[in-house]
Amino acid sequence: MEEPSCNEIIQKPPTEEKILVSNEIKENDHKSKEIKGFVPISLGDIDKYNAQQKNKNTVRKHDSNLKKLKTFLKQQQLPTDITQIEMKELDNILCMFILSIRKENGDEYETTSLRSFVSSIDKELQLNNYQFTIAKGQRQGFPRFRETLSSKMKKVKKEGKGNKANAAQPIEQHEIQKLYDEGQLGNGSPQAIINSLWFRFTTNFGMRSVEEHYNLRWGDVKLCRDVEGDEYLELVERQTKTRTGATDEARTVPPRIWANDEDPSKCVVATYRIYASKRPHRFSEPSDPFYLSTSTKANITATTGNEQWFISMKMGI
Template structure:
């Protein structure tokens, strides 16, 4: 545990004004941070004042020496890191002491388990799901070859041989060949698991040269057969497509559905947002209505969140200019600002605070409340289906790969 300069002074100052500390513990015997109850906050003059806490956190602790000796110090019989703070906390309780947290620390105590949980939580869920699927296919291949050991325990050369055979033999469920990029996806997924399991080699090491050569030649062979020509490439919406959707009231201010479609269309077309998760995570406060120097109104995507291409891993990978959608008052049915204002007007008052979801579920009982939308978020699957709903009834309805991105 490394601390910054000056970490001890706030704790020593508190010890000087109090003779002991008292606290509590959580019944499942696991340390965790919880929001401070309102009844405690009301007695604090500022956020920097100390507050009573259930148990010692265990990393940066200060206590009067005489009291520390009186409660029995740390138990010398505890030989494994992790429970000494509970033991000392219970002794403080028994002796009528008090435990407080002083929020001047620069570092929180973090365990290896905390790091593992963070990595598991923050990894892109699509990547995680794809990795699990690909590794499961490889495991099925191994079992079909009567090999039931976990592949991460195999020696590198042996694993390279199995990967080479896998590359040559794996087929899609319908018996067709995978795209060359899909073969690389399999290897990338396997590599991620190898790294997570602490495998002592990577696929870039010389032991995996046979696998890499097999992959390269297999990809060349597939390309010569016409693969890698992106048969499922996305097709951009044309101006004619957009005009057709406007004519069919798929876009515009006519009804709740067309208005939601318009908001989604603006977010994807003007702000470059991903069609599913990014729209689903958008909040009302992420978008603000502003006026340019010449008096032209626009609304702006003000709080860019993690995206598929801007994951946060590179702090420099940020848009130079925040995305905007300008007013076009000459065509009010297509005017982004007019549509935004109407959307604001038709939302329930309770859903106008900054932390509420931007995309709301349609209120099909609006005659009772007057609002076009409900007080809850639109489901992510419904958001994913917006493009499909917009195409319904159009001349390009059957084009499955059409996208709003241009």
């Protein structure tokens, strides 16, 4: 019997058994390329995950806001389905709601919370094909409510509630005023500036630990301006040991402190501007420390004109 030639061996199709074995080897080889401890993720999976997490928080907040509105409507013995109320009547109802709503402790809500209430109400109207909207557009209505909301937002900003801050130990106004009178707070000296920024960042940004202040970078605090031209400081939060990014700690809106136009001597934006002008420019990169050591030169005050109030050295704890 003649042996097959090389060409015959190459051209001969593999048996069914060999095909099955070959496919099994390829499948196992593909699985072996998957690194243990990880699951396959595509770019689409990333977008889907982010959308799901965002939607969970959004839906939870939306439901909470509408629940507060319905509670108000029940107390006023009004219909709880706002989509069935005529716009002119609902316009007045929403004015009463936004003016009367308070936190459980009686304090005013911050501007970010007020915007959240309005956004939820408007979304509810749009989802139910209501004839008018609160937001700008061809179907915009509720003129009285929009005017009332604008007035309240300005009032809340002036009261220093432009952002949501974490709870801090209460301090009486007369105690704060005493610190200003004694020159420990204010813009009159390098140390007073540091004290003022530290104090306001603690009470308004909710910076709870010494570590948070010590690790603060110059680029973590931004001077911004809103659409109405009002200035504010905004905290760009980075994860730390005291802020891990967990759901119950995360703040969806960056903390803000609004300018105090009525009393510039106590305005944190004015203090920030002075601090920016008096610290070394070469030590004002985003990654540089926020708090710098004060100059050792004696008698540096706001009236000396000395530009070097701070030195290129991180302030110690």
